[in-house]
Amino acid sequence: MSSIKIELRQEDIEKIREICGSFGKDPQELINVLHKCQEHFGYLPAEVQEVVSNELDVPVAKIYGVVTFYSFFTMTPKGRHPISICMGTACYVRGAEKVLDEFKKELGLQVGQTSKDGKFSLSSLRCVGACGLAPVVLVGDKTYGRVAPDDVRNILKEYE
Amino acid sequence: METIKLTIDNRAVEVPRGTTINKAARLLGIEIPVLCYMELKDMNIENKPAGCRICVVEVDGRRNLAPSCATNCEEGMVVRTHTTRVLNARRTVMEFILSDHPKDCLICAKSGTCELQSMAHKLGIREIPGQEIAAMSTYRLDTSPSIIRDLDKCIMCRRCEMMCNEIQTVGALSAVNRGFMSAVAPAFEQNLEHSTCTYCGQCVAVCPTGALTEVDHTPDVLRALADPSKTVIVQTAPAVRAALGEEFGMEPGTLVTGKMVSALRSLGFDYVFDTDFAADLTIMEEGTELLDRLNRHLSGDKTARLPILTSCCPGWVNFFEYYFPDLKDVPSTAKSPQQMFGAIANTYFADKIGVNRKDLVVVSIMPCLAKKYECQRGEFSTDNNPDVDFSISTRELAAFIKQANIDLNNLEDDDFDSPLGESTGAGVIFGTTGGVIEAAVRTAYELQTGKKLERLDFNELRGLEGVREATIDFDGLPIRIGIAHGLGNARKLLDDVRSGKSQFHAIEVMACPGGCIGGGGQPLHHGNSEIIKARVAAIYAEDKKKPLRKSHENPFIIKLYEEFLGSPNSEKAHHLLHTHYFERKKKIVVKH
Numbered sequence: 001m002s003s004i005k006i007e008l009r010q011e012d013i014e015k016i017r018e019i020c021g022s023f024g025k026d027p028q029e030l031i032n033v034l035h036k037c038q039e040h041f042g043y044l045p046a047e048v049q050e051v052v053s054n055e056l057d058v059p060v061a062k063i064y065g066v067v068t069f070y071s072f073f074t075m076t077p078k079g080r081h082p083i084s085i086c087m088g089t090a091c092y093v094r095g096a097e098k099v100l101d102e103f104k105k106e107l108g109l110q111v112g113q114t115s116k117d118g119k120f121s122l123s124s125l126r127c128v129g130a131c132g133l134a135p136v137v138l139v140g141d142k143t144y145g146r147v148a149p150d151d152v153r154n155i156l157k158e159y160e
Numbered sequence: 161m162e163t164i165k166l167t168i169d170n171r172a173v174e175v176p177r178g179t180t181i182n183k184a185a186r187l188l189g190i191e192i193p194v195l196c197y198m199e200l201k202d203m204n205i206e207n208k209p210a211g212c213r214i215c216v217v218e219v220d221g222r223r224n225l226a227p228s229c230a231t232n233c234e235e236g237m238v239v240r241t242h243t244t245r246v247l248n249a250r251r252t253v254m255e256f257i258l259s260d261h262p263k264d265c266l267i268c269a270k271s272g273t274c275e276l277q278s279m280a281h282k283l284g285i286r287e288i289p290g291q292e293i294a295a296m297s298t299y300r301l302d303t304s305p306s307i308i309r310d311l312d313k314c315i316m317c318r319r320c321e322m323m324c325n326e327i328q329t330v331g332a333l334s335a336v337n338r339g340f341m342s343a344v345a346p347a348f349e350q351n352l353e354h355s356t357c358t359y360c361g362q363c364v365a366v367c368p369t370g371a372l373t374e375v376d377h378t379p380d381v382l383r384a385l386a387d388p389s390k391t392v393i394v395q396t397a398p399a400v401r402a403a404l405g406e407e408f409g410m411e412p413g414t415l416v417t418g419k420m421v422s423a424l425r426s427l428g429f430d431y432v433f434d435t436d437f438a439a440d441l442t443i444m445e446e447g448t449e450l451l452d453r454l455n456r457h458l459s460g461d462k463t464a465r466l467p468i469l470t471s472c473c474p475g476w477v478n479f480f481e482y483y484f485p486d487l488k489d490v491p492s493t494a495k496s497p498q499q500m501f502g503a504i505a506n507t508y509f510a511d512k513i514g515v516n517r518k519d520l521v522v523v524s525i526m527p528c529l530a531k532k533y534e535c536q537r538g539e540f541s542t543d544n545n546p547d548v549d550f551s552i553s554t555r556e557l558a559a560f561i562k563q564a565n566i567d568l569n570n571l572e573d574d575d576f577d578s579p580l581g582e583s584t585g586a587g588v589i590f591g592t593t594g595g596v597i598e599a600a601v602r603t604a605y606e607l608q609t610g611k612k613l614e615r616l617d618f619n620e621l622r623g624l625e626g627v628r629e630a631t632i633d634f635d636g637l638p639i640r641i642g643i644a645h646g647l648g649n650a651r652k653l654l655d656d657v658r659s660g661k662s663q664f665h666a667i668e669v670m671a672c673p674g675g676c677i678g679g680g681g682q683p684l685h686h687g688n689s690e691i692i693k694a695r696v697a698a699i700y701a702e703d704k705k706k707p708l709r710k711s712h713e714n715p716f717i718i719k720l721y722e723e724f725l726g727s728p729n730s731e732k733a734h735h736l737l738h739t740h741y742f743e744r745k746k747k748i749v750v751k752h
Binding site: 004005006007008009010012018022049050051053058059060061062063064065068071 | 323330331333334335336338339345346347348349350354355356446746747748749750751752
């Protein structure tokens with residue numbers, strides 16, 4: 001496996017430095033820094049982790065360890081319309097898995113993947129606090145309740 | 161100190177507050193088995209993630225079993241270490257660990273010295289239920305110049321991670337991912353080669369299983385020995401003789417110098433030489449460089465940078481190339497003894513015996529894994545012919561000797577060949593922390609003051625404290641010396657150099673805790689620091705019985721300068737015996 005080259009635009013480097021600076025470059029704030037970085041970039045590519053490593057003086061292996069441990073962090077860019085299927089208990093017992101399978105089939109994606117055109121990305125999460133609407137699907141900021149596998153195609157059509 | 165009374169297996173014991181159940185049990189002679197836990201006493205090295213749960217015990221009044229390695233004793237505690245519940249739990253834990261562990265023990269590099277294997281044996285595991293349903297990890301093999309990572313055999317004890325981060329502050333390895341996917345890996349799961357790994361090998365030294373092992377070069381050595389067109393010579397590092405005997409059942413600290421020479425001769429090496437000779441040579445070059453920088457500094461030359469740092473240790477060289485590239489003109493430019501030996505063997509010695517360097521194979525026996533990488537560095541070869549062809553560890557040599565049906569215990573002592581096998585006590589002590597600088601002081605003192613040194617044992621430079629300092633009186637001129645072993649300790653001294661706070665004239669650094677005697681290629685200590693102490697004592701004992709104990713008095717070194725090199729730091733010496741360093745810190749490139 002070849003070595004990863006750290007290549008970033010100047011403004012991106014400045015942004016990461018600004019985020020690290022806002023937390024006083026404190027290594028204890030690593031998770032908060034990563035949250036902010038992911039908020040800004042949409043994901044946490046190796047290059048971003050390398051710059052954070054430099055700024056906070058934390059080994060990049062440690063940062064990668066944190067990024068791969070917490071399922072919230074991702075190293076793949078999210079699609080323009082990120083789709084999340086709730087797999088919390090209530091949604092699960094009301095058939096969320098079948099809904100997820102339908103999304104997988106329709107999009108040809110696995111959980112954690114992004115479509116080649118960058119339009120959709122697929123993820124699952126645990127409980128969005130809307131159990132009364134179970135099973136719940138989020139596309140971007142929009143919430144869909146009581147989703148059945150048959151609804152999946154129509155939901156996707158809204159984003160064509 | 162506040163003490164606590166408790167009973168373990170119906171026996172009373174009193175311990176200071178803060179003592180773990182495991183340590184309290186040891187005081188009673190009760191060895192509660194541990195797997196992930198490891199401690200090197202007196203060296204501030206402890207791995208205590210309470211991860212494996214092998215060491216669980218039953219505590220009266222406590223609902224669940226307690227990990228004894230990480231549970232402190234409390235007043236009146238009643239602890240039981242071998243109830244049915246405990247033994248069943250221990251067995252279950254072991255079965256879980258084994259369920260996704262490869263079953264290739266017969267051919268594993270760690271077979272026979274594997275702590276997981278010993279534990280399975282100790283716990284009497286005879287079957288592994290559930291292995292048919294457990295996921296087997298299939299992590300790709302990562303082979304670097306020095307170290308092989310076979311993560312399928314990792315049990316996530318995280319000892320390597322602790323050594324790499326807390327002790328060495330190298331930060332190459334971290335626990336990554338979750339569940340069955342979890343592994344200890346470099347950033348982005350790149351290969352070790354593309355990480356900041358220094359190849360110090362301390363991860364290998366503490367790995368309980370075959371997950372981390374060294375790249376074995378004995379097959380290459382065997383091939384060279386079998387080739388009649390090759391002249392094969394060998395050099396042995398000082399720390400090897402103080403540890404090799406352990407692999408043959410001898411007491412730690414048994415010196416086997418003479419037997420080792422006999423064994424190497426039996427293996428078929430044409431000449432058996434000593435890295436100690438090159439250590440004496442290193443002192444001539446490094447000591448001269450020290451005095452030159454010192455005297456220029458004293459006379460007000462601002463370009464003379466102090467302190468001077470030793471440069472014998474390849475793990476250390478890698479470390480400052482990664483982390484302190486801005487200070488790369490501070491270390492001595494002298495090559496390590498291994499590479500000085502290679503350079504002299506391929507020129508001076510090859511000429512003497514009339515062999516072309518292409519037909520000369522130089523093998524080194526080292527307590528070290530970084531030496532494998534060092535001898536492959538491009539700057540240490542001429543026309544693609546490396547100065548040192550193969551470096552094998554103390555462990556590999558032991559295995560090689562056993563394969564050749566040689567019983568080290570019953571060999572007669574033999575002597576190194578001349579001239580590259582002749583050394584002084586100063587060369588021997590290179591094998592332990594403080595030894596290089598003590599050897600340098602013995603020579604630099606006499607060269608600087610023109611006076612004979614009254615005492616040769618510098619006890620103020622010895623010991624196992626991580627960072628030590630001492631001031632040596634050079635006949636009215638106080639020379640301040642710093643010593644660090646373990647890269648985390650070296651980092652502390654280097655930070656001071658960087659910020660201009662350092663007051664030292666010279667600093668010795670060895671990457672491994674204890675110095676080379678604790679190297680990544682040594683027989684495994686399995687967390688017993690007494691072994692390391694015994695090796696240190698052996699090194700100083702060997703020094704003491706040498707007729708000559710100062711490098712500049714080695715008649716063969718004197719002759720080498722007369723016949724070949726001229727004087728220390730001469731142009732020829734510079735060309736053959738000195739090197740330069742590279743910046744290896746990853747650069748952030750601005751994309752336009």
